[in-house]
Amino acid sequence: MAENNVILSVKDLEVKFKVRDRVLTAIRNISLDFIEHQVVAIVGESGSGKSVFTKTFTGMLDMNGEVTHGEIWFEGRNLMDIKTDKGWEEIRGRKIATVFQDPMTSLNPVRTIGYQISEVIMKHQKKSSEEAKKEAIELMGRVGIQNPEQRYDEYPFMFSGGMRQRIVIAIALACHPKILICDEPTTALDVTIQAQIIRLIKDLAKEYDFTTIYITHDLGVVANVADAVAVMYAGQIIEYGSVEDVFYDSRHPYTWGLLSSLPQLGMKGEKLFAIRGTPPSLFEEIKGDAFAPRSEYSMKIDFEKEPPIFRISDTHWAKTWLLDPRAPKVEPPEAIRSLHQRMIGLTSKGGVYGE
Amino acid sequence: MANNDREVLVKVKNVDITFFNGKRPFKAVKNANFEIYKGETFGLVGESGSGKTTIGRAIIRLNQISGGEIWYKDLRIDGKLSKKDRQYVVRNIQMIFQDPAASLNERATIDYCISEGLYNFHLYKDEEERVRKVDEALNSVGLLPEHKSRYPHEFSGGQRQRVGIARAMIMEPELIIADEPISALDVSIRAQVLNLMNKFKEERGLSYMFIAHDLSVVRYFADRIAVIHNGNIVEIAPSVELFRNPLHPYTHSLLQAVPIPDPQIEKNKTIQQYVETEAEQNYDKAELVEILPEHFVLMTENEREGYERKAAALK
């Protein structure tokens, strides 16, 4: 078991956007291998580049955006060689599918649910309309729509938000993708519905054998879904590791900040930790470690030179000068050293609620 | 009871709120009963459509109630009020909204946005006093006087939410109803806003009703929590007690569903589907019973024994 096949490999990726007469650098030299069958969560605050990064895998950047440097290897070819929309059609939706936050943006309001699913099946699997309908109904049942035969002819507005998201997932699965990108798929949903959708995506990943890239800013969701976590800040991945590495042994001051400011870690009568300041403007050139001006641990070098990747183990690396052997030893904040203890204290019966 | 020495700020008594979709009535809130004490943060937690915002809006008189009573101290505030009493309520109970962008007038300067309540109720002697009050309010939320001439869209989400808080604080209210004040904000900014709200509670004895869908945030912030589902308040307890000993099955399922940022806990949890209790289905036969000290659960007479057994097992 546990063969670590790389399914998608990103090398030195840089993405820029033209905004009137200015240039914004959204992705600044990211290299990352995605391992087959893993769930990789990408976290980071708004504007850090999570969506832009993954949109490059399916050629879906907005018109004013461009990959200015780098390679994306998938099934033996560099996707950056694809120059036409037609070329991307072989990949987008077929090999790499995306589920977005707002299901309505992916559904056509004037077409029935059934039509929209079977259309994809017919197009990608060259099946007759009879066969496609049969498979669509099967898929609807599989994603948890009750009485799929009856609901086949209904329109998107007749479904609740959670049900619509199930339909979008069914459409994404209709062509058996190798990679499913979930971009904040449950952010707009209630917690109990969110829990169901998360469970569904996990079950389907096993059944349909796809690799999941899960974008979210909710660290609770990350803890639930992820095998590996990539933490993004100002267009870079600043820490990457197994979910345990990142929650229990994080190394980058930004990751520390993110974890420390969790309201769940708050103690009554104590102030919550808050990261000071704001992220840097991506219109300006960023010197050194982008997080340095907000960090409580920055050293002189952080303002001068970009930190390289420091490896902590086979599964874990971080881009911070604190890991350089010459750096002074610093301990992560107390709150996150005792994260597991505090979280257990939050819940009854050692973290489990139940009868 | 231990509560006798605490001053009741707001009393919600047997409140029903009914909406009409066309001709069909829809009861959004069913027989709600709770009190908010002076100086406390009262959390109201439920999923979308459960009725939490509806109750909050009824307290600030934006929604009419179809049954029951709402009291602010000695004044009954549901229904018709004299102009003087209306002003009294607006001054003392202010609301902060979920979406900082939508709650501010985009075409007005920050100065105007913050002063609006002062203008409406002539709560200042002269221009000098108004300016001083605005500067103080800005300062208290960590913004600068030079921000006054700017417009809301020139601010980040976190800054706009601060403007929303300043706008409420300038009225020097006793109670703030905060409707999901941090849901629209980035993780790193949430902590700043929560700290700010806590500061006002400590410094000025302000009370809050904190409406949220995320129990984990409320746990840190609230002193007591009420859980609402389908218009029924199913459980009320001090925050620590609610997390330690949830008794109503809906509270259980909500606690299970909220993802905890800890992989060991999350990867091992199972989620039970909530099935509506008898009390929820027959809310006219149900009442909130104090099953443990200060810990209330919505139940019918039939269900009572079961809850009593559960509560006894905890001791």
Ligand SMILES: Nc1ncnc2c1ncn2[C@@H]1O[C@H](COP(=O)(O)OP(=O)(O)OP(=O)(O)O)[C@@H](O)[C@H]1O
């Ligand atoms: N079409 C565009 N034109 C100009 N700038 C853009 C465009 N699309 C994205 N950007 C910028 O690229 C950066 C990264 O954006 P991205 O949408 O990837 O962030 P994100 O991490 O997904 O944020 P969120 O959590 O808010 O979804 C931001 O500064 C954003 O403003």
Ligand SMILES: [Mg+2]
């Ligand atoms: Mg995004």
